[in-house]
Amino acid sequence: MAGFLKVLFRNLLQGPSTDPFPLVPETFTPDRLRGKVVINQDLCMGCGICSYVCVAGAINIEKREDGHTITVWHNSCCRCAACRQYCPMHAISLEPNWHSAHAEADKYKVIEQKTIAYEPCSVCGKMIRPVPEATLKKLYVHNDDVDLNHVRSLCPSCRQLEDARRSAGLPPAAEKKAVE
Amino acid sequence: MSISTYTMPLGPVHVALEEPVYFHLTVEGENIKNVELTSGHVHRGMERMAMQRTLVKNVTLTERVCSLCSNSHSFTYSMVVENALNLEIPERAKYLRVLAEEIKRIASHLFNLAIQVHIAGFKSFFMHVMEVREIMQDIKETVYGNRMNLAANCIGGVKCDVTDELLEYILKQMDVIEPQLEEIKDIFTNNHIILTRTNGLGILPPEDALALGVCGPTARGSGIVRDVRRDTPYAAYPDLEFDVITEPGCCVHSRAMVRVRELFESVKLIRQCCNKMPKGPVFNHMGKIPYNEAFAHTEAPRGEVAYYIRTNGTDKPARLKWRVPSYMNWKALGVMMRGCQIAEVALVLNSVDPCVSCTER
Numbered sequence: 253m254a255g256f257l258k259v260l261f262r263n264l265l266q267g268p269s270t271d272p273f274p275l276v277p278e279t280f281t282p283d284r285l286r287g288k289v290v291i292n293q294d295l296c297m298g299c300g301i302c303s304y305v306c307v308a309g310a311i312n313i314e315k316r317e318d319g320h321t322i323t324v325w326h327n328s329c330c331r332c333a334a335c336r337q338y339c340p341m342h343a344i345s346l347e348p349n350w351h352s353a354h355a356e357a358d359k360y361k362v363i364e365q366k367t368i369a370y371e372p373c374s375v376c377g378k379m380i381r382p383v384p385e386a387t388l389k390k391l392y393v394h395n396d397d398v399d400l401n402h403v404r405s406l407c408p409s410c411r412q413l414e415d416a417r418r419s420a421g422l423p424p425a426a427e428k429k430a431v432e
Numbered sequence: 433m434s435i436s437t438y439t440m441p442l443g444p445v446h447v448a449l450e451e452p453v454y455f456h457l458t459v460e461g462e463n464i465k466n467v468e469l470t471s472g473h474v475h476r477g478m479e480r481m482a483m484q485r486t487l488v489k490n491v492t493l494t495e496r497v498c499s500l501c502s503n504s505h506s507f508t509y510s511m512v513v514e515n516a517l518n519l520e521i522p523e524r525a526k527y528l529r530v531l532a533e534e535i536k537r538i539a540s541h542l543f544n545l546a547i548q549v550h551i552a553g554f555k556s557f558f559m560h561v562m563e564v565r566e567i568m569q570d571i572k573e574t575v576y577g578n579r580m581n582l583a584a585n586c587i588g589g590v591k592c593d594v595t596d597e598l599l600e601y602i603l604k605q606m607d608v609i610e611p612q613l614e615e616i617k618d619i620f621t622n623n624h625i626i627l628t629r630t631n632g633l634g635i636l637p638p639e640d641a642l643a644l645g646v647c648g649p650t651a652r653g654s655g656i657v658r659d660v661r662r663d664t665p666y667a668a669y670p671d672l673e674f675d676v677i678t679e680p681g682c683c684v685h686s687r688a689m690v691r692v693r694e695l696f697e698s699v700k701l702i703r704q705c706c707n708k709m710p711k712g713p714v715f716n717h718m719g720k721i722p723y724n725e726a727f728a729h730t731e732a733p734r735g736e737v738a739y740y741i742r743t744n745g746t747d748k749p750a751r752l753k754w755r756v757p758s759y760m761n762w763k764a765l766g767v768m769m770r771g772c773q774i775a776e777v778a779l780v781l782n783s784v785d786p787c788v789s790c791t792e793r
Contacts (some may be wrong), residue, residue, distance in 0.1 A: 255618050255622060255623065256557060256623060259615060259619070260556055260560075263559075263563070269563060269566065280570070280573070280789055282574040282577070283571055284575065284576070285577045285578075286576075286578050286583065287578035304487060304488075305486075307485060307489035307490075308492075316742060323727075330492065330496075331578065331583075332491075332495070333577070333581075333591055333592075334488065334489075334491070334492060334586070334591070337586055337591045337715075338488070346577070348577075431793075
């Protein structure tokens with residue numbers, strides 16, 4: 253019994269180990285806490301792998317002619333971080349924000365929603381999601397001669413033609429158009 | 433049935449843990465003559481749910497079968513899918529999986545020990561053990577981002593890479609928790625209240641344990657050397673040093689002592705994982721899904737968890753079946769409880785560390 257009395261007195265002297273939240277502004281929140289999902293709209297390409305791996309069905313991607321809207325319902329999300337794991341663009345992250353209390357009336361408004369606008373291809377005019385600059389820099393890291401801003405404005409098939417032209421030593425398509 | 437015996441219902445709510453299990457006890461006075469068990473209160477049809485979801489989604493689903501051994505389920509499920517897909521996982525992922533598993537094992541064992549003393553009426557010690565467990569909970573929250581569902585595993589490796597700073601942090605916390613575990617071990621070995629309530633109670637003789645196929649600390653508490661980590665090593669266990677703990681007492685106290693001593697083995701394993709952690713990738717991508725079937729089993733905190741999968745070339749499994757340790761272990765309750773008193777039912781039940789939501793899934 254003496255063994256436990258020692259523990260008991262030590263614990264008494266230490267005082268409570270719980271934080272009196274919400275009387276204190278913040279409690280133990282590590283940086284890697286899996287809280288609310290955040291989408292980086294500069295990186296999201298709308299490929300939909302996040303909604304494919306989401307077991308909770310919390311992610312929806314609505315594609316339109318002029319862009320796509322990605323929505324995450326925080327109330328459905330189970331914070332398993334599968335979307336973060338499988339997102340090829342690393343556009344999804346989980347911030348250490350665990351505050352999820354909200355009024356009943358707001359239950360459909362507790363969402364993370366980002367709309368990504370498409371731009372027309374500078375050659376054929378088809379609406380495309382321009383590739384993020386950081387990704388282009390990675391893709392063309394060995395091609396210093398390529399004008400990234402020009403490549404960024406091309407749709408995939410025009411970009412393919414462009415690459416073929418460059419390999420054959422022909423002038424870029426947009427310039428050719430201007431000459432005509 | 434003589435005139436002095438009668439049947440007494442016990443449960444289904446809060447027999448030992450906050451999980452429903454319903455006992456029909458045939459009692460003679462205070463003494464239990466026979467035990468029958470009804471379960472199925474928390475059946476959620478999870479095997480069927482798994483067949484309607486894709487392989488990737490099921491990692492998250494299986495993690496939610498149960499809270500205390502959540503990591504063991506996603507771990508074994510990932511292993512079984514990797515076996516079916518012939519997918520090799522990186523060396524670092526193997527160590528990270530063992531690390532997460534052992535962190536969960538310490539938290540699970542401490543929880544069971546806390547509940548054990550809580551039922552024995554030793555509330556202040558219950559609070560203390562739960563307080564020590566908070567160290568493990570803080571590790572889980574800091575390293576993995578959640579106190580229960582670690583989301584550590586994924587098919588082909590792990591989702592959560594642990595940085596060198598966090599490995600340092602885990603090692604530091606191990607130095608903090610170890611003396612406290614020594615203290616808990618000392619109290620469990622010598623404390624009068626615990627010894628009088630648990631020593632010699634709920635005897636499960638080794639021959640009955642073998643016949644009933646019990647596993648985990650329940651079997652090891654009856655002196656049976658049975659541990660999947662040693663018998664069929666998986667992940668990084670073949671490279672790591674640890675002892676399989678057994679106790680000869682066959683009673684509630686010896687099962688608790690197995691858990692207490694296993695805490696130190698887990699601490700040893702966590703230290704080895706942190707020190708030996710290889711560098712490299714943590715995740716391999718899935719390939720084509722073949723027609724195949726596979727099996728995998730691991731040692732969860734309660735015993736052997738086994739998974740079977742049949743794939744049919746689509747991204748959804750044709751069949752997913754799992755067997756959990758509590759299914760065998762609670763069959764042994766009939767042997768353990770015979771001759772016990774009604775007041776001891778909760779203690780004996782808790783000594784097998786029943787996981788009702790795992791078993792009924």
